[in-house]
């Protein structure tokens with residue numbers, strides 16, 4: 001039986017970084033980096049941005065050149081899916097029946113796109129955006145697409161809609177809630193992005209439900225709404241959130257449900273098993289201590305670093321400031337902190353000039369910023385979020401007053 005001192009399951013952002021961090025810190029044991037996809041670790045964010053747009057080749061998405069992994073004696077075990085974990089024997093079983101032993105296991109399996117729960121969800125022409133293979137399928141069909149429907153007004157749906165609109169496709173975007181980005185941002189940001197998409201010709205519809213995907217000749221031909229109307233489309237892109245890929249670990253007895261619970265060192269409740277990235281449920285100081293999952297490169301990388309240190313006996317605890325970005329059209333959004341649960345939102349600058357920020361407060365303290373084409377606010381606002389600084393609304397709202405000059409510290 002093959003056995004690794006550290007076996008990492010999931011060769012995405014978190015898994016790759018865990019292996020890199022272990023070697024950077026001098027870990028000399030054997031490392032296996034196993035993943036269901038066939039590609040070596042690559043960046044996922046460009047999938048709905050430059051890669052879909054054709055502005056970046058796949059090679060430019062690779063997190064490290066292929067030779068990097070063998071040079072550092074990190075075994076890439078690609079195209080393999082773990083279906084069971086035996087926490088007593090310290091081994092995993094793959095879909096093709098191989099058993100691989102581990103000293104420590106790092107579960108870094110990310111999440112899988114949520115599927116539509118209606119008829120036609122699996123028709124040809126219906127796409128999710130999670131992997132290179134997903135996007136290559138979309139790109140192969142693109143030329144024949146005149147009209148596309150995007151279901152879901154989260155970041156991924158909006159980014160995909162922006163690329164398709166730029167390609168000159170007729171795009172309809174459907175959002176079930178009364179505004180886009182409702183789960184992650186305040187209303188001002190939602191309204192701004194709605195307006196931008198409409199200005200780029202996207203037919204954006206809010207508060208609409210999908211009844212089913214219509215079929216013609218075995219392919220998606222449109223989307224039927226709950227009101228009975230049908231929007232014709234040759235391509236349907238579904239961006240309605242993800243489900244953490246944790247079934248084998250939960251079946252093995254790990255605590256958790258919508259994710260695997262981890263402590264501040266990314267340890268699960270199973271001995272010698274860590275979990276990081278999109279699948280890890282953790283208490284987050286920036287969410288007022290709530291137990292959450294974060295879906296971001298920052299979180300995957302920072303948790304990977306913490307787990308790598310813990311594996312080597314270090315005491316590092318996860319306490320990183322959350323950050324994220326989204327590119328749509330010529331708009332660069334950078335967010336820092338978590339705005340969920342904010343009780344005040346302050347607009348800095350003028351959305352009409354396409355450069356502004358929204359500062360979010362909870363109980364008088366700065367908890368997050370969304371900065372659109374406003375790098376300075378993002379860089380300076382980071383510190384306010386990191387330190388939970390108290391700030392006056394009138395000062396925050398004055399875009400001519402640099403955020404770095406707000407010095408009042410938390411009591």
Ligand code: FAD
Nearest residue numbers: 010012013014036044045081082109110277278295296297
């Ligand atoms: P992943 O990177 O998803 O890697 C998990 C890997 O595990 C996958 O390759 C999966 O196939 C594999 N796997 C799953 N189950 C198993 C199993 N049982 N056995 C073996 N392998 C398995 N974040 C940002 O910060 N900024 C952005 O702009 C941004 N844009 C994004 C755009 C898109 C289209 C997507 C999909 C995500 C985006 N994200 C962005 C989110 C970010 O990519 C994720 O948060 C990050 O990839 C999480 O890393 P991870 O290691 O937890 O999971």
